Amino acid sequence: MNHQEVKEASSVIQEKLQATPAIGLILGSGLGVLADKIENPTVIPYHEVPHFPESTVSGHKGQLVAGVLEGKQVIAMQGRFHFYEGYSMKQVTFPVRVMKELGITSLIVTNAAGGINETFNPGDLMLISDHINNMGTNPLIGPNNDAFGVRFPDMSQVYDKEYLAHAKSCANELGITVQEGVYVGNTGPTYETPAEIKMLRTMGGDAVGMSTVPEVIVAGHAGLRVLGISCISNMAAGILDQPLTHDEVIETTDKVRENFLQFVKKIIQTLP
Template identity: 60%
Template structure:
């Protein structure tokens, strides 16, 4: 299915029928990080199945709700659970909610994810600002006819993750005495975890962390002119770094442990965006 500006408007109009709030900031919450949505005031909670053209979240730790309300003094629209290409969704559908956020009024997008640490100085539980990404999924949400109403045919990605927003996050972390890493995120298709050989390759390419989301959303966000801040929770060390198998349970356990620091960072950053 090709999703057009008409589909975006239909989804946005349906959401507007459930709340009068106009969001300034969009947030996408990754695996186990949905706790942030519990702190939204005056919240309108809309199930994805009640929004036209939205797919459904099928992964543990992704609740499948759109939450609109006030957080840290700003009006936000939050995806409590995202869509992944490994669930069988194409990149265009994976990125569709980002375009709907823009249609609702958002000018800034904060993307979060759980990621495997490749940089050996990282530890599970670290928070990492995404400075840049490697799109190694082999897919792009902009493939096909370009809709000039949404953005240019060839969008610039030289600053996919805003330097200005990264500086704000860095200063916020310093003020709160939070350890904050910075690095390059490698986006792979999944759903299998990477092999040790693949991790060695990614390290040679300059990646500091690896995951199975985010890149399609950020490409779509830059295409439509959203300024982007990205934050990874290092939920585990990538394959071959530690002598232990990888599991989604470990991801969920680590994000549970880090949630207070994650909340402090994001709620500290939001008022400054």
């Protein structure tokens, strides 16, 4: 995606916005309910934005929602794009470039993930402290556009440490127990085999999913401050002797909806 396409998409969105957004939100499977809490919302279906792909996964609405959340100007992706849908890495991460162009300085990325760490339980919220890119590719492959960021971006602190500490203190104030750990990004769309989960645990992974890593890499490249939150929707293959389904993912995210909403709203309200 070139700078011209980013500008074309952002200018169409800009015309509909009432204010400049400061915080971008990417809402994962079953977590799009947060966008319903945005006040004075401007809703823009993805198909109205030039160069935007469309979300094809159930549990992903496929629209941008901009407005005020807890006193802050936000723009939320209610449904994201995945590499496994057949989109290129550039398409998957295009909205991050566009949100940056619109003026955001912070990005909160959420997802539903399988628990690899055996001390986790379905329904836990995990703050992402780091990630492992296990997708076999990278959204920054190809010629670098210096207007977007440097050729070799540092990823050592891509998950903002101040935001991480802030999120922990919000959880304490609310009395919500949160986990912290390393998110592994796989391509999907298959769930992992028990042997793969064993390998990922040995590699240092605590949770696994099919998203987030590409968007966070591009956010880091763009100089955005990032906070990542996983909802542990199920225990990964081989931990419990049961098959994995997308229905189970949505069911679990429904159960933790109130905690998730409370938590993210508190984070946004008091974000430094």
